[in-house]
Amino acid sequence: MIRFECDYNEGAHERILQRLMETNMEQTSGYGTDDHCERARVLIRQACGQEEADVHFLVGGTQTNTTVIASILRPHQGVIAAVSGHIAVHETGAIEATGHKVLTVPSPDGKITAAQVKAAYDAHAQELSPEHSVQPGMVYISQPTEYGTMYSKAELEALYAVSKACGLPFFVDGARLGYALASKDCDMTMADLARLCDVFYIGGTKIGALMGEAIVILNDALKRDFRYIIKQKGGLLAKGRLLGIQFETLFEDGLYLEISRHAVDVALKIHDTLKQHGVQFLYDSPTNQQFPILPDSLLAQLSQDYTFTFWEKVDHSRSAVRFCTSWATRPENVEALTRDIVSLLQKDKDPAEFTEAVAVLETAAMV
Amino acid sequence: MIRFECDYNEGAHERILQRLMETNMEQTSGYGTDDHCERARVLIRQACGQEEADVHFLVGGTQTNTTVIASILRPHQGVIAAVSGHIAVHETGAIEATGHKVLTVPSPDGKITAAQVKAAYDAHAQELSPEHSVQPGMVYISQPTEYGTMYSKAELEALYAVSKACGLPFFVDGARLGYALASKDCDMTMADLARLCDVFYIGGTKIGALMGEAIVILNDALKRDFRYIIKQKGGLLAKGRLLGIQFETLFEDGLYLEISRHAVDVALKIHDTLKQHGVQFLYDSPTNQQFPILPDSLLAQLSQDYTFTFWEKVDHSRSAVRFCTSWATRPENVEALTRDIVSLLQKDKDPAEFTEAVAVLETAAMV
């Protein structure tokens, strides 16, 4: 079985494991106060071009989102997010469990716009009795999104400007950040991102590390007592050095972007090959997640040798599925996958159905 | 600098690292659904003699305590714990953050008694208007305790019997469980413990693993939907296999107890050597934490070469401190530590002060 259902199917990049071996019997203080964490912080600040940023290391994404959001909002405030945002749909109500509503706005492609943020803010502010509803308190986006799509620099600038104007801290979930920055369609750097938000995080779990997310806090007002919130939410790792060592390794020679690029390259290989064979895609993703629409019969056969994620029914005979690549994806596996799909496609291809599928899809996308 | 301030100063046992290397490029499904986790569950069930137990792997102790407790209590209930319990003092209000009060009972040695649980339960039940105060909803203890002390089998039997009689789930925090089970004073096995509580966990972070705690749920009523709570509280590790692999290694050849025994042996080496030289101890600990009372002047000097934890002032010139050993503690470091303490002691020993310290201490212990 060859796995494409997520981007955390393997362990860690070999250089990370190597480093863990080398440092294993070093004695360090706990909870992220060690020299490896300190060095990783310096490297990340450099990558961000932000000497004053606070950098904290946590273990996983849900924990990170919860910790950041709970640290920012007052009790009556909620967080604006896309209806498809990870915090809205895939964290078992972790945000609500800290007392806050996720204020969702519609999104066909996983992104939200500055205009939507402004509209949500204004709609609340203009209510006759605003205190009867949840006050927007911050803005959450993912870069890239849960659908593999990506914000342009201009879009981020607009979102940050609007958020600032509304007094809403702007938080960017970068669980797959490298896969955006390494995309050839990307017009921004990590330093650009760091200038265009109040707080973001750099995903390690999905990009080379055993586990780990690096939170970068840019806005001074959000820095205070952050370690307390990490501890309370269960995210202060005893052997914090494990996270420090991993981010040190990822950030000392450009490894983070290098391995991200690999994942995107092989993802586009899948995309381009399938597209050449007439396959349509649910979202237009330039990153490591691809969402082709394929015949259900084909998918049934394919699932005997490959794992992937069912996404949604598109019409009576076709579904969109998700293939993820990662830093660890073997080119030969991608080769095999595309070859097998193409071969299955050629067996049961029916151009009429394709046209139909696309029509249905376009209708759906407009909703 | 030689470190004795905690039991998580190093990485992981070499066999664990080895295994992580070997399995690194295996592809597995996420979130603990892989074969390594499954095999680790089987091994732990065997060690517990409980085929029907549910076993879940989490990353750290605060997260584990919060997840277990939040999964059990209804909103108006609190958890009974020693005033020195980890959940009461060292988790930044993580339990309260899930809405629950920690109902502390006094404890001179870190332990609580069946009589205390009964008294707390009865006191509440007999209130004229019990609904005006928090209802005891479960019982929490640590084995060994935060003071290195240990419950005997008889004490656990009594606690479990009382808890059952009161309808209170009984939860044992085993962040350092191996260091109790490996103590030569210990009269119980892991299987005994598993028969004497509703849920407990086996600490890996402090005993050989990079990180990881294995929750063992014995009581069927507590099993339902537990993975939801793990996910919501941020504890569902994406690469769950990392925890599976580590517990597999710790439990396949008795490694867990073997390395625990080492830690206890060297801890007792410290204890016995200092005792021979007349040093008194704050608590009578047969496990990996030792709390000698030493002259402040000595401690000042000692801290130039060693790290340890200041615990409390005992009199005007002496303090209790904590030395932790672990699976990773090097015998030569223990040798050096005891030699240096003894040599410093001999320099400034003053029998009169010792007597005084002991008197003060005994008074304090009686409070």
Add this chain to the structure above:
Amino acid sequence: MIRFECDYNEGAHERILQRLMETNMEQTSGYGTDDHCERARVLIRQACGQEEADVHFLVGGTQTNTTVIASILRPHQGVIAAVSGHIAVHETGAIEATGHKVLTVPSPDGKITAAQVKAAYDAHAQELSPEHSVQPGMVYISQPTEYGTMYSKAELEALYAVSKACGLPFFVDGARLGYALASKDCDMTMADLARLCDVFYIGGTKIGALMGEAIVILNDALKRDFRYIIKQKGGLLAKGRLLGIQFETLFEDGLYLEISRHAVDVALKIHDTLKQHGVQFLYDSPTNQQFPILPDSLLAQLSQDYTFTFWEKVDHSRSAVRFCTSWATRPENVEALTRDIVSLLQKDKDPAEFTEAVAVLETAAMV
């Protein structure tokens, strides 16, 4: 200024005030343990035909919803509600503040269907990894709804049957319950309702009382320790007798339904009069809230003498607004209101615009 913007513009029914005067210097025990509360419970159980029901008195609606919902759900569960449900939009995130997500389903008319509940339940149960999203844990509806619409007995039977089949407690918010039961379109009694749900409440604040809501718990599994939750959520009134006395009065001679009927009668007077003059309505409400669509110019003028609630823009020149009547609405005020609207309508009536408005409205309602 004549007020129609809500149904709590006045104090209490005179018989209630009278009774408060008469009983004022009686000495009673606190927190709802007095004889008045006890008698009110008996009367309510009789009205419900449920001798075993638990009855509790709280002060207001948000408090009541929060208390009931928090008492039922486990941490990882959410409550299914219409997107327009009071708990979803008008309680400042009170449900989220207790840790739970409101799982909204679309609703054009304020009601949800048994099929929607089934679909939400199944969709969750069929997820590949359901533990990554919030588990539906109960169902909430309002009778009548926030849009004045009403469930038929058959609809409630279907909802209750589905809820039971899915293991979801079914909760009916009756903040305006009398205004449904007193509607001439209503095909059910309070006893019917009591057979068709697990818990509901009878609104007093909007129907004759100074304040107060009576929770009726039918399902034994939901009764345990309910007073603790009331106290914790701030709803246990010290002078509980005030609520007892009011519900005693409302339920001893059929006063509750009698005054509810008055409100509905005058609401229908508004509805029928406007309809006769060609006015369209946003929702088809047979209860005390009416939502006519009127020209903005008319509304501007009308607002000089009357208060009402702006609801939504319907087209470029018309808006839907809400008029509420209540037990206290004076017939002469309704007379004046309808007369003034009709007279303003005749001044600027333009049949073409009406047609347009209706077209837009119908489109909107289909979404």
Add this chain to the structure above:
Amino acid sequence: MIRFECDYNEGAHERILQRLMETNMEQTSGYGTDDHCERARVLIRQACGQEEADVHFLVGGTQTNTTVIASILRPHQGVIAAVSGHIAVHETGAIEATGHKVLTVPSPDGKITAAQVKAAYDAHAQELSPEHSVQPGMVYISQPTEYGTMYSKAELEALYAVSKACGLPFFVDGARLGYALASKDCDMTMADLARLCDVFYIGGTKIGALMGEAIVILNDALKRDFRYIIKQKGGLLAKGRLLGIQFETLFEDGLYLEISRHAVDVALKIHDTLKQHGVQFLYDSPTNQQFPILPDSLLAQLSQDYTFTFWEKVDHSRSAVRFCTSWATRPENVEALTRDIVSLLQKDKDPAEFTEAVAVLETAAMV
């Protein structure tokens, strides 16, 4: 049965009921935006000598404490309170339910000292890893306390000064405030109190009103969005005018202090009479709660005609109990109570036992 077990046994002062009757059919806007609330705010600001204070009306004490505290603290912070504070023991964990720990400090008499606040603050600040424990975030006291004792102006000045120095908002629970201000031992006015804290509330429930507490926010930093928190916590009364009308009445002619004085006068009558007959008291209370120590046999007999609250066993044959008076206490009932106690005392008086009881009590008080 004559009731002395609490200070909310009756309805409301007759002038309040009168006013509710007179205003009953006035139409007002909801949620405290009406003219009565506005006028009550003006009167309270005048009584406080604070033109800029924000004044909000809530229904009950637990609700008020929860709302104020939840509005102030960040997630990792707790509230310092006496171990006997209402929020610590009698609110079913309402504070914990909003995520916050109550950080209790010992108190023999219900009061805490500036030195204790400083010590708690310093102890936390000086921890090696303060982020592992709850950060003190504010200070809570009751004036008068749950034991009837009272802070002097000098004590409040010291508490406020220390709180300010530590950056801790200082909150005074005045559920029985009138009974302190009306005490002849009181050296302060409401205006003094308003100068010496960040936020306090004026209890109405226990002093003349049907229900109601008036929160006075002095510190500008605590004013923002307070109505949102009230609404979320279930405390925004629909017919807010009911609270406005009551506080208007209580504050327009000095009624609040006048009726408070009556309660204190009759309480002291109890105190002085019993003292003359050799009765000892558990606390030295100059307010409306009195805690005499009486023979258990006497109490058993007394309880056939009077209600009062058992407080604690003092020795094998005597207990402390609480008698509360209020604005509504009838002098003839106090007359009867004291006469009956004295007569019972004379029957079974035994000077030897008294002496013993006092000895035991004094020992207990020293702990």
